Amino acid sequence: MRGEGPIVVTAIHDGHQLRPEVARIMALSEDERLREEDPFTGGWTSIGDTQIIGLRSRFEVDLNRPREKAVYINPEDAWGLDVWKSRPSDIIVKQSLSDYDAFYREAFNVFSELEKHYGHFVVFDLHSYNHHRLGPDKPYDSPELNPEVNLGTGTINMEKWGPLVNRFMNDLKTYNYNSGKLDVRENIKFRGGQFSRWIHENFPQAGCSISVEFKKFFMKEWTGKPDPKQLYLIKQALESTIPGVLEELKQMTEK
Secondary structure (H helix, E strand, O other), rough: OOOOOOOOEEEEEOEEEHHHHHHHEOOOHHHHHHHOOOOOHHHHHOOOOOEEEEEEEOOOOOOOOOHHEEEEEEEHHOOOOOOOOOOOOHHHHHHHHHHHHHHHHHHHHHHHHHOOOOOOOOEEEEEEEOOOOOOOOOOOOOOOOOOOOEOOOOOOOOHHHHHHHHHHHHHHHHHOOOOOOOOOEEOOOOOOOHHHHHHHHHHOOEEEEEEEEHHHHHHHHOOOOOOHHHHHHHHHHHOOOOOHHHHHHHHHHHH
């Protein structure tokens, strides 16, 4: 959905749908796919002026990987999972990559309009990640290595965007989250994926995309059941950062 203003919030891994021809050869169950997708991130995009939500499962085509790696073929492409009953045909792969190209064409149009209108724009590139991979009855992964929020800034020109990124991080860190503070750290688990990299390569002067990865503390990884209170609180925490981001954008425009 397109709106007025320079803030874009995206959830490109929220999707769960498969084309019929893909579903027929998919070896993974819905629960297995859901465990590696980013469910519920789409609900947080409503805080943005413009919202972009992926509808297709990343197991059909992964919009956050380079084009040549966007369709998982071998287990090593997908966390060791055997994705397919039989290898997808060239026709299936071609259609998936056509959808990939269509997404990026439309994204280019959206961001070009924002650049023209506002000069600068900021993308909240929302994702989530697992921290309970060993099994439902096994221990969770170490919190020391798995922050509640991982900010991926590895593709950002920090010389240009550093003050804005630091403002965003500080506002998220200091937000009163359920009478506590979120553990927000930078580039611990992820440094940002292809979508953010593409934005910075194609809009180097106008666009800043912050990859925001939430640990799945807001849901049960092995059942897919969400905690509605945590979903709401995360949305509120994200929304609290917008005034500061807009203030930083205004200062950049006035320079």
